[in-house]
Amino acid sequence: MAIVLDAGEIGRALKRIAHEIIEHNHGLDNVVLLGIPTRGAFLGERIAQFLKEIQSPVPVGTLDITLHRDDLRMRPPRPLLPTLIPGGGIEGKDIVLVDDVFFSGRTIRAALDAIGEIGRPATVQLAVLVDRGHRQLPIRADYVGKNIPTSSSESVKVSLDEIDGKDCVEIVAGV
Amino acid sequence: MNKHLLSINDLSAEEAFEILNTASELAKISDGPMKKLPTLRGRTVVNLFFEDSTRTRISFESAAKRLSADVINFSAKGSSVSKGESLKDTAQTLQAMGADAVVIRHGASGAAQRLADSGWISASVINAGDGTHEHPTQALLDAYTIRSKFPQFNQSFDGLRVAIVGDILHSRVARSNVLLLTKLGASVTLVAPPTLIPVGVADWKVKVSYDLDSVLKEVDVLMMLRVQSERMANSFFPSEREYSRGYGLDITRLNSLSKNAIVMHPGPMNRGLEISAESADSHKSVVLDQVANGVLVRMAVLYQLLGGATLIGEVSA
Numbered sequence: 001m002a003i004v005l006d007a008g009e010i011g012r013a014l015k016r017i018a019h020e021i022i023e024h025n026h027g028l029d030n031v032v033l034l035g036i037p038t039r040g041a042f043l044g045e046r047i048a049q050f051l052k053e054i055q056s057p058v059p060v061g062t063l064d065i066t067l068h069r070d071d072l073r074m075r076p077p078r079p080l081l082p083t084l085i086p087g088g089g090i091e092g093k094d095i096v097l098v099d100d101v102f103f104s105g106r107t108i109r110a111a112l113d114a115i116g117e118i119g120r121p122a123t124v125q126l127a128v129l130v131d132r133g134h135r136q137l138p139i140r141a142d143y144v145g146k147n148i149p150t151s152s153s154e155s156v157k158v159s160l161d162e163i164d165g166k167d168c169v170e171i172v173a174g175v
Numbered sequence: 176m177n178k179h180l181l182s183i184n185d186l187s188a189e190e191a192f193e194i195l196n197t198a199s200e201l202a203k204i205s206d207g208p209m210k211k212l213p214t215l216r217g218r219t220v221v222n223l224f225f226e227d228s229t230r231t232r233i234s235f236e237s238a239a240k241r242l243s244a245d246v247i248n249f250s251a252k253g254s255s256v257s258k259g260e261s262l263k264d265t266a267q268t269l270q271a272m273g274a275d276a277v278v279i280r281h282g283a284s285g286a287a288q289r290l291a292d293s294g295w296i297s298a299s300v301i302n303a304g305d306g307t308h309e310h311p312t313q314a315l316l317d318a319y320t321i322r323s324k325f326p327q328f329n330q331s332f333d334g335l336r337v338a339i340v341g342d343i344l345h346s347r348v349a350r351s352n353v354l355l356l357t358k359l360g361a362s363v364t365l366v367a368p369p370t371l372i373p374v375g376v377a378d379w380k381v382k383v384s385y386d387l388d389s390v391l392k393e394v395d396v397l398m399m400l401r402v403q404s405e406r407m408a409n410s411f412f413p414s415e416r417e418y419s420r421g422y423g424l425d426i427t428r429l430n431s432l433s434k435n436a437i438v439m440h441p442g443p444m445n446r447g448l449e450i451s452a453e454s455a456d457s458h459k460s461v462v463l464d465q466v467a468n469g470v471l472v473r474m475a476v477l478y479q480l481l482g483g484a485t486l487i488g489e490v491s492a
Contacts, residue, residue, distance in 0.1 A: 064200065067204075067212045067213070067214045067478075067482075068212070068213060068214075072214065072482055072483060073483065075483055076483040077176070077478060077479050077480075077482040077483035078483070079193060079196070079197065080196070080197050080200040080201070080478075081200075082200065083200065083203055083204065084203075113213070117204065117212070
């Protein structure tokens with residue numbers, strides 16, 4: 001087990017992503033953050049906090065993608081997690097999806113479907129803490145905390161203070 | 176959760192709350208412009224109804240369709256059942272057609288259990304009312320409705336006071352509700368004339384009263400039951416008028432309820448018998464909420480039973 005990002009590095013990566021979001025969107029007037037539960041939701045909150053410190057508050061919500069997954073039939077039913085769309089809605093907004101680990105791209109495909117159920121944003125962008133490669137779909141991230149090359153037998157474990165009691169990203173060797 | 180939902184006894188309190196929480200999340204999605212979800216695409220749900228039903232059948236149909244399942248409606252009237260086809264042959268026909276879930280309503284208690292245990296079909300069986308035995312999805316939607324009106328009971332029904340009034344003897348709704356509400360921690364009082372209280376009630380974790388007026392002030396939820404004339408071969412009370420006097424919810428009784436109390440009825444209502452029209456249409460009545468919530472709760476049940484891998488061969492990694 002090797003630690004690839006510690007608490008300080010996670011904080012700096014998220015702060016840099018916050019700056020990039022402002023730069024890319026020429027401000028924050030039309031930006032809405034949507035975190036994908038569980039850990040993406042906490043990362044969304046943290047990025048929103050940085051955006052507020054740097055420039056201005058943005059609406060932040062969560063988007064559960066369980067019902068849109070394409071692997072539902074391969075596993076036992078899983079509980080639904082909260083979806084909270086900010087009061088202003090997403091119609092015509094610039095959505096930034098936030099997730100912890102970017103892997104096959106299937107979660108993001110499901111998230112795009114879930115967004116389509118709710119409305120029609122102007123743009124959808126993607127921010128991830130870790131990009132570990134191995135894409136199975138033609139999907140890319142706009143903001144990446146750290147690119148971590150992995151083998152497909154390894155797994156990437158993200159721990160966040162809000163739920164795991166510590167901040168770190170580890171690579172766990174496969175069995 | 177088990178493969179089937181035949182009785183409230185199939186569920187633990189945690190699993191029941193899990194269904195209610197799933198329904199709450201589905202409610203948020205259903206408020207949006209797109210009500211349809213792709214979750215059960217390619218699955219087939221058969222509504223197998225041997226008894227008449229308005230609410231339950233439409234509710235299951237609507238729930239399955241919102242999750243993109245294919246729905247086949249089967250009612251005994253107009254089918255080969257009226258030519259004498261047995262439950263076994265009907266079930267095997269459904270199996271051959273590839274049903275993933277069978278929602279069954281039957282006049283005989285235990286029909287759903289028989290279908291699930293028989294080995295005739297591999298589908299999940301959901302009991303939508305069997306004789307005077309159980310109607311688990313009704314109890315779940317009632318619990319959901321109660322929770323949405325009393326947010327303080329979000330995690331547990333400890334301290335919630337419920338009275339179930341009327342034809343307990345013939346009511347599968349009452350049986351399922353007693354099991355579920357007591358499992359979730361509520362205290363339940365059954366109110367009925369002695370002839371309409373089942374014999375084994377001493378074994379249930381409930382109080383029994385024969386006097387509605389003495390109970391009214393001390394409940395949060397008043398659940399009125401339909402007098403099931405079609406199941407009454409003998410007379411259980413002297414006259415409808417006398418029943419209505421003793422156990423009907425008229426406007427005077429409605430007004431003696433506490434300020435926040437709610438009135439429930441599983442429908443269909445006999446207006447003027449167990450509930451007066453003013454009471455049924457009052458602001459305390461949540462009858463239409465129950466119907467609307469029924470779709471969400473049944474979506475949650477279908478998702479829990481069919482949403483994941485159902486056959487052992489389907490599970491990978």
